[in-house]
Amino acid sequence: MPLLSPGSLDAAHLLRLVLLPAVMLAISVSVHIVANNMDFQRDQLAAKEAEVRRVLAVIREREQLLHAVVDSIDVGLVALDAEGRVTLTNRQQQAFAVRAGSRDTAPDLQQERQKIYDGDGVTFLPPADRPVRRAAVKQEVAGQLLWLGEEPQRIAVSATARSIDGQDGDCAGGSVVLFKDVTDQLAKLAAKDDFMSGISHELRTPLTSILAYLELAMEHPDLPEDVAAHLEVADRNAERLLTLISDFLSASAGTLEIRPEPTDLAGVVRSAVQSAAATAAAKNIALDNQVDHELVSAADPARMGQVLDNLLSNAIKYSPAGSTVTLRGWQHAGHSVLEVVDTGYGMDDADRLRVFDRFFRSSSARRSGIHGTGLGLVVAKEIVERHGGTIDVSSALGEGTTFTVTLPAAERRPSGSALGAEVVTSE
Template identity: 45%
Template sequence: MSDTAAGSGLTPSGAALDYEELFHTSPSGYLVTLEDGSIAEANATFANWIGCPREDLIGTSLLSLLPVGDRIVYSTHALPQLGVGRSFAELAVDFLSADGTRLPALISANRQPAEGSRPAMDRIVVFNAHERRLYERELVTALRAAEQAEAARASAEAVVLEKQRALQEKDRILQESLAESRRKESLLQTVLNTVEVGVSVVDEAGNAILTNSRQRFINRRALPPGAVEADECDLLIYGPDRTTPLPPEMRPVRRTVLGQSFSDQLVWFGCGDAQRAFSVTARSVQRQGDFQGSVLAFSDVTGLVNAVAAKEDFVANVSHELRTPLTSIMGYLDLALEDEDQIPAYVAASLRVALRNSEKLLELVSDLLSAAAGPSSIERVPADLSELLNSALTSAAPRAEINKVQLVPDFPAELPVFLDPQRISQVIDNLLSNAVKYSPDGGKVTVRAWSTPETLTFEISDTGIGMTQAEQAEVFTKFFRSGTSRKAAIPGVGLGLVISKNIVEAHGGTITLQSEAGEGTVFTVRLPMQGQ
């Protein structure tokens, strides 16, 4: 073949080769992926085999096409071989078709290193093992048909010999499959025993079918004194308060048997000085829509929980120690200002400034104590929410006038409810003052309220600076303040919303928000209608 013919993609006879057609009509599947497993190209053979349009495959992850077990094998076995030796051959995996069917395959791959601006690429060949077995059966059938034409003795001997070979091949394949299964099981167990997280896999009845060494150690911590082993219902598992035993239906494994998936359930295992806190996450295992069991992960968060408790104690103690001298300072300032006519005017003005700042500092200390105290104790009495909202609007009016903010009430004249009016007024004042404060250049703040037989709802919306998605995720965290508010030098310490959330949840309600940066924020409080 001449250089010209080779460079132009021509055969020796001069006919052009359509390499793209050859790629897509190949009897084997081909994939080209990046190092992170993202599919950059796939041929039509592979796409047709798994029943998914080729365009939908490009950009997805190869791992998303594999069952969980094969994902682990590919990540821990195949990828390291590509990284070190740049190739691997004959790895048995299953692919998931568009309808969830598992399709057996053998894959081989080699890695083309990065060059210039082109990233490293993995070229993967996928052999359809199912079709291969069908082809072998067809071949055996054809051989048997040909042998029937021979003499009776030769035909019988050939049939017997072929059956023996088939049995040997099946036995070999079975032995290889068994060895591969054992290897995968050993690899999975090694991986699970390496991580510092307790992992347990249970079936639909809650029986443990796979447990790593870390989880076995955790379970031993929760055994009753003198016990060697016990079911979960007998283990010493407590709620967040460390003293109340979890009822059976709230224990992690029992929740999974009931079909629940959950994240970050805080439980305490064991008792006394050996007691440890764990954050439990569970996900159900589904196969063709049927519940097959669950996977649970137990993360030790004792250090984090203790650190949070220590921080709360520190804040509460410091705040308490600050309140006493502040009260004394304010008392003496009030006493000095009683004789305002007998002291120079500039001294009286300075004393009033000191008194105002002392009052602000005392208010901050009170907020710190409220936030550290956690959920509020409430006393429900008959009240009128409309009256509470009107009172809050009256208090916010001077600040709104300074910020050129229009206050718009939108609620009925009366809304009889049964709640703690002092606590709910604190929530309304916090939300309303925030709405005015974070609309520094004018705008509109709307206060709405309505009720149904089951729920009481009030909503405070503004057209102010708003929040990003990242800021919304942290808005109910103590001492959090958005970057925009800090840049604008808007005063605050980030405790008002935390206190408001505690009060609302103590009423059995919820507080949510919707916001967009530069477009404003809407806070919605929903309380249950009860006790009227």
């Protein structure tokens, strides 16, 4: 109150009167702001902590789900990081490791003392050649066959490795190696081979008898000319059937014999077209032979006749009535090339990749009810490859199929080769 009396308030008194409250006010405001910021940051930290806990819970849940999934599948799994270190295995892979004699070691099947053998079941497979070690050094592994353990408990597994791309393009990813038990499949294939071998042996005896009686019939002096021609066709096809049965036995034993010589494939094509003409006519299918020039190759004419007979037979079987099967041929880069083209049912990509597998028949063939054994193309591929050639297939479902056979060309022309094109149609 004295300061408020007249004449007692000067600048110094006024400054002292205002300064202290102003300073206290500033301090109070600063403290309040700092306290509010701390409360806000504490709330943010609490929210982030809660979010981290939630994310960790989700990660743990997904990790548990991942382990449950990989442990429930019947395929062994080994995951590798970018440096080739094992980061994950599943229960099935651990069971495979036990089969290999490594109950107390890591299940990646890389241990030297593990009993792991190559596809022949006899050759010991060193660790450097095993799938996980190969995947660790970025090698491609596709269907590598291994045998684990010793008899009578040994099993066969097929291994495949796939690379994993990193999230960053500059950062390399890891790999995943899958091991599948194929013991039962191999046993079934062996049983099928034994079955076919037995059937082939059983069919050979009656066919030999049929051929003998056909030969006697064709030697009859009063045989009409048209009947003799029919008997010759029957005799020729019975001979081919007997050769095919022998080839089944030889192919299963790995003893298919090839005797290449300079051969004009144009003549082989004409013979195959002539043999298939009756079957094509019965289905109203035209056979268009465009091989109208000499096509010399180092080939066994009888074996290549089998290949073309099989390809033509398939083309006719899997083509609708009124369509055309075309045969083309040319030489390119020291090779002779033959094509058999149809406009039939065709195959999808999955069937096309398996068309040369033993006993395989495409889904369109099964749906159509056309009979077959799934062995003809296997034998054809074996014959072509033993010639040093290749056989390829291109197809589209509903658009037809093209088989392409490539053989080494020959320098010398075979003697007595007749040329010419022909179109065989049903009337």
